[in-house]
Amino acid sequence: MIDKQVPDMKIALSGIPDGASVMAAGFGDAGVPNDLIAGMTELGLKHLTMVGNGAVSERIGHGQLIVSGAVDKFISSFPRAPSAKLFDPGTSTADVELEIVPQGTLAERIRAGGSGVPAFFTKTGAGTPLADGKETREIDGETYVLEHAIKADVSLIKAKVADRWGNLIYAKACRNFNPIMAMAGELTIVQVEKVVEPGELDPEQVVTPGIFVDRILVVENPAIIQELEDE
Amino acid sequence: MSGLSRFQIAWRAAQDIPDGAVVNLGIGIPLGIPNFIPDGREVVLHSENGLLGMGPPAREGQEDWELVNAGTRATTLLPGGSFFHHADSFAMIRGGHIDICALGAFQIAADGSLANWNLGDGKRTPAVGGAMDLAAGAKKLFVLTEHNAKDATPKIVEECELPLTGVRCVDRIFTDVAVIDVTPDGLSVAEHLEELSFDELQERTAAPLTQADDWKPLTAPDLGDG
Numbered sequence: 001m002i003d004k005q006v007p008d009m010k011i012a013l014s015g016i017p018d019g020a021s022v023m024a025a026g027f028g029d030a031g032v033p034n035d036l037i038a039g040m041t042e043l044g045l046k047h048l049t050m051v052g053n054g055a056v057s058e059r060i061g062h063g064q065l066i067v068s069g070a071v072d073k074f075i076s077s078f079p080r081a082p083s084a085k086l087f088d089p090g091t092s093t094a095d096v097e098l099e100i101v102p103q104g105t106l107a108e109r110i111r112a113g114g115s116g117v118p119a120f121f122t123k124t125g126a127g128t129p130l131a132d133g134k135e136t137r138e139i140d141g142e143t144y145v146l147e148h149a150i151k152a153d154v155s156l157i158k159a160k161v162a163d164r165w166g167n168l169i170y171a172k173a174c175r176n177f178n179p180i181m182a183m184a185g186e187l188t189i190v191q192v193e194k195v196v197e198p199g200e201l202d203p204e205q206v207v208t209p210g211i212f213v214d215r216i217l218v219v220e221n222p223a224i225i226q227e228l229e230d231e
Numbered sequence: 232m233s234g235l236s237r238f239q240i241a242w243r244a245a246q247d248i249p250d251g252a253v254v255n256l257g258i259g260i261p262l263g264i265p266n267f268i269p270d271g272r273e274v275v276l277h278s279e280n281g282l283l284g285m286g287p288p289a290r291e292g293q294e295d296w297e298l299v300n301a302g303t304r305a306t307t308l309l310p311g312g313s314f315f316h317h318a319d320s321f322a323m324i325r326g327g328h329i330d331i332c333a334l335g336a337f338q339i340a341a342d343g344s345l346a347n348w349n350l351g352d353g354k355r356t357p358a359v360g361g362a363m364d365l366a367a368g369a370k371k372l373f374v375l376t377e378h379n380a381k382d383a384t385p386k387i388v389e390e391c392e393l394p395l396t397g398v399r400c401v402d403r404i405f406t407d408v409a410v411i412d413v414t415p416d417g418l419s420v421a422e423h424l425e426e427l428s429f430d431e432l433q434e435r436t437a438a439p440l441t442q443a444d445d446w447k448p449l450t451a452p453d454l455g456d457g
Binding site for chain 1: 278279280281282294295296297298299302303304308314315316317318320321324325344349355356357358359360361362363364366367368394395396397398
């Protein structure tokens, strides 16, 4: 029998070594696997490379793991919200290496990583400092920049409901990076509010098919950035 | 001489958005545009975090944090709207499916190159978000900005000194004093305030301008935002 649900956080996150590359999805308060990231912070791992759109807070989500000192490098499009005190000179996170990637290029690099496409050409960033040092090519009179795929050892995902095969559905704007990061992780770990039996999810509604999912942890009341910030 | 307010700049740009257009709006002045789409036009707002058919911001007390906009604020979805993931969202942008994108600017060059993501002063953490994708991929790029910075420095320049967002990407510039088209022959003034002569406008601009033959006075209704 296939049952990807695991009983607790410890098993959900088992086997992740120091130095791992970790993708964590989410955009703003939507679709961020805050509880998995909090669990990962407790592991006290070191020298991680993290991939994510950005850190909204230093207390929860991507920022929590970064502030804990676990992350050496952060690959992102918008490393931090203006309210998050991260990466500035004089802070404990000033030494984190940042790779700034245009948001669409970040998404496409992740999709490519999950799709067996090692690299692709894009017009985005051509002629800008973010293309410095990258291979370019003229195609049909336009300049394109070569961008390489991103894969990760671990992808941390937040969905609304799963079945035990790992099929996922999301809520509203919570898809963002989740479906593509689920594809690009060697080990894809998902937090959901509820797990149902196969057949209970309408196959027409499934966004992430279970093939991309390895472990499912139920977190009935996921931590929300906004509630924390409003305290 | 008083120029257009920020709302009036947004109003002026909204008049150029046709019925049926799919539009992506950057932060700043462009966010005012949805308030001023002329009656009878149906415009679809795209938000790069995965929404088409985005509605107005959520009312206070009715925020749903599973439904946020590209500025991570709570928003709403109109009937007919849809949700999708980031790769699809940026395929819409990079694949040339977005009709009009309206962005703010630090500097715009005479050839339509844009700098709007990095002040290059090393003082803040750089962040690009979706700006480069929008600059490269939108069918039409509008820039909405004050004509001059607070210290009167021109924002329209011969060449950008600040790090570029995109090369030759801007189509039309809406400022508090003029509407300027980027053409193969350079910057062409389609509209400017009547009380500002073309020579005065040129003085406030650090790139050569030409006045379109059919230029019109720039006007906007009183929108009460000063």
